[in-house]
Amino acid sequence: MTLIACLHPHQFRTLIGDVLIVSPEAISDMAVPTRAYIAPEELRRMHLKPTTLRRKVIEISPELIALWSGDYFAARVFAQRATDWFRDAPVNEEALVTFLEAHYRQPVPDFSAIIVPGNNANRISTIGEVYRSSSSFAGEYLVAGRGRTIFKDMVDVMRPEESAPDVAGLRIVNDLTAREIVTGEPLRAAFGGAYEVLYLSPNGFERVDDVMHAFALVKVSTNIHVSHYSFVMRQWYENDQFCVFSQVTETGGSQGLESAGFAIPSILGIKQQSVKTVEFLATRPRYLSIHHLFEIDGKTVPYTLTLKGDSVEEFFNFGGDCQRISFEAKDSYLQSICKTAASIQNSLHSD
Numbered sequence: 001m002t003l004i005a006c007l008h009p010h011q012f013r014t015l016i017g018d019v020l021i022v023s024p025e026a027i028s029d030m031a032v033p034t035r036a037y038i039a040p041e042e043l044r045r046m047h048l049k050p051t052t053l054r055r056k057v058i059e060i061s062p063e064l065i066a067l068w069s070g071d072y073f074a075a076r077v078f079a080q081r082a083t084d085w086f087r088d089a090p091v092n093e094e095a096l097v098t099f100l101e102a103h104y105r106q107p108v109p110d111f112s113a114i115i116v117p118g119n120n121a122n123r124i125s126t127i128g129e130v131y132r133s134s135s136s137f138a139g140e141y142l143v144a145g146r147g148r149t150i151f152k153d154m155v156d157v158m159r160p161e162e163s164a165p166d167v168a169g170l171r172i173v174n175d176l177t178a179r180e181i182v183t184g185e186p187l188r189a190a191f192g193g194a195y196e197v198l199y200l201s202p203n204g205f206e207r208v209d210d211v212m213h214a215f216a217l218v219k220v221s222t223n224i225h226v227s228h229y230s231f232v233m234r235q236w237y238e239n240d241q242f243c244v245f246s247q248v249t250e251t252g253g254s255q256g257l258e259s260a261g262f263a264i265p266s267i268l269g270i271k272q273q274s275v276k277t278v279e280f281l282a283t284r285p286r287y288l289s290i291h292h293l294f295e296i297d298g299k300t301v302p303y304t305l306t307l308k309g310d311s312v313e314e315f316f317n318f319g320g321d322c323q324r325i326s327f328e329a330k331d332s333y334l335q336s337i338c339k340t341a342a343s344i345q346n347s348l349h350s351d
Contacts, residue, residue, distance in 0.1 A: 007138055025051070067114045096125050171304050213232065215228065218295065246262070286312075289306040
């Protein structure tokens with residue numbers, strides 16, 4: 001139950017963690033932020049079913065982050081121990097080794113962790129089963145949890161691109177989120193729901209905060225037709241709580257669908273009511289990551305466009321209310337889609 005990963009695109013330390021908790025028992029009213037649908041009969045056959053949502057990121061300090069996978073109660077014990085240990089202790093390799101020797105010399109059943117210091121030169125520590133490898137896109141990476149194989153297969157074939165670590169992390173999680181919506185593959189593998197991205201800056205680890213994920217189908221023939229998914233996902237933080245609002249688009253609202261909010265506490269936290277106002281949900285996000293599935297010449301090709309800061313407003317106008325979101329495409333976005341479609345077509349014809 002989980003996907004946690006530490007990667008180094010262009011040597012920048014970047015962390016990813018999902019939020020799904022699973023168990024053999026089904027929760028009748030359980031929903032996930034992607035609003036992905038699994039038929040009831042299939043859900044009953046699944047050994048592990050979505051149960052609740054919790055952060056897999058433990059922010060011990062700005063200079064030390066841990067990611068956990070596996071047994072929930074073992075993770076709570078680990079989080080409390082690490083928080084208490086490093087409350088007054090220096091964050092250095094010696095302190096980490098002493099902590100692990102004191103508490104985790106012997107493996108803990110069904111529990112894994114990746115302990116990441118806020119210095120690229122310092123060694124990353126692990127507990128339990130953690131897979132290590134490298135790829136041209138992700139650099140050196142560590143990954144654990146049931147999403148390990150899907151993550152590995154994905155980053156091993158991704159082409160490297162000149163992008164900052166926050167954008168590189170969003171590219172991965174946007175792709176995983178799209179897979180959950182289209183095929184349900186992550187949920188069947190017992191991970192997903194939503195994802196956090198953190199990256200190492202000169203000031204320590206920083207959260208990739210205020211993100212909107214959107215999803216579009218682009219049909220290319222003599223004309224180009226873009227249709228967007230019925231929901232967008234707006235993600236932000238409130239103290240140590242991760243919040244996701246699955247917001248209906250105008251198209252979804254006309255279909256009778258409803259928006260829903262998800263408050264996702266840390267492993268030691270308690271769920272709190274969000275303090276964001278409804279006006280916030282109609283403003284442009286800090287990041288907009290749109291997953292496009294191009295249908296061209298009988299083939300489907302995925303493409304993620306991630307916009308940051310003012311570039312979001314260069315492509316879209318935002319509006320709406322607490323129930324529906326409206327983001328109107330500008331000519332610059334449509335021109336970008338046409339350019340991407342032409343590039344994909346040229347690539348397909350040259351293969």
